[in-house]
């Protein structure tokens with residue numbers, strides 16, 4: 001008796017693993033092809049809060065003059081979408097975006113120094129979800145959530161945490177991550193496709209223009225080059241209570257929010273003849289000057305009428321961490337618009353789904369069966385399949401996961417040639 005099993009992986013999509021096994025013999029107990037297919041994806045006073053977003057953005061514009069044109073095109077697309085489509089944007093659909101953390105350490109053991117612990121990363125993710133779902137109830141629910149990726153770009157299982165040693169990459173060990181400098185090389189160590197993941201790099205230091213106080217993080221706008229797109233957090237400002245809203249602030253930038261004081265310089269307010277096109281492009285965050293920390297809620301904004309309290313608590317401000325607890329309704333609409341347009345590929349990502357394991361689909365037939373007696377197939381699949389599909393002549397017959405499949409009546413003698 002000759003017996004062979006063919007394993008034939010089939011890719012239905014990048015993320016969909018399908019492994020099938022078919023049994024063929026020189027003899028045929030009955031005129032059926034029995035096959036087992038396994039689908040894996042179907043198968044499968046606190047510190048001042050500063051960020052380097054504006055400086056990083058300026059650097060990108062300086063490096064590529066066409067980038068500003070791209071930003072203008074993107075802005076026009078956002079404004080077109082928001083104009084008259086509020087109901088479609090605020091549709092109560094909760095989106096979940098896969099996140100991958102890249103901890104760029106200096107060779108320390110996990111949980112030490114810049115190689116911060118998994119618990120600290122998970123706390124940061126919890127902080128982000130807490131704020132975006134407005135669990136505190138002070139602002140507007142963004143109805144966007146974030147999961148730690150379970151599936152790597154190649155479809156394999158992942159913890160959603162990449163730990164890479166950045167020692168020796170562009171003097172990282174002596175200066176940290178420098179935007180426009182060693183940034184690209186450091187990000188290249190472990191970046192995942194930005195169409196499917198929100199990349200979050202955690203670094204021990206960020207080079208900025210803030211003297212002895214490095215910024216807590218920075219982020220890229222939609223349209224940024226794919227080899228740098230994502231957010232960067234300082235390790236000691238990640239997943240700790242005194243910096244709990246830093247990640248929220250940076251992800252706000254990732255979804256095209258600007259600082260609420262955007263465009264103001266020193267004691268000079270930003271132009272304000274059209275709140276949708278100037279400043280932070282948001283009309284329910286009145287223009288104001290950049291604060292130097294604290295939580296000042298008395299006084300007025302640039303129009304000398306509206307209370308500064310309107311924006312003191314906003315996540316996109318530079319007030320103290322403990323002061324910030326909300327996004328406004330227009331900020332939420334802008335972020336959701338970005339997710340439906342400029343970053344809509346994130347909504348199709350399967351990064352939150354379990355990864356595909358090395359499943360081997362297989363089965364054996366029961367021992368010698370004489371003519372017209374029950375015939376049993378035993379599932380011997382290994383590797384943790386999530387679902388099963390038994391096919392008879394290519395047509396699904398059963399989806400049982402039990403090891404004992406079905407009894408068939410052998411229509412010919414098993415040993416007949």
Ligand SMILES: [Zn+2]
Pocket residue numbers: 050051052053054249250253259
């Ligand atoms: Zn910022």
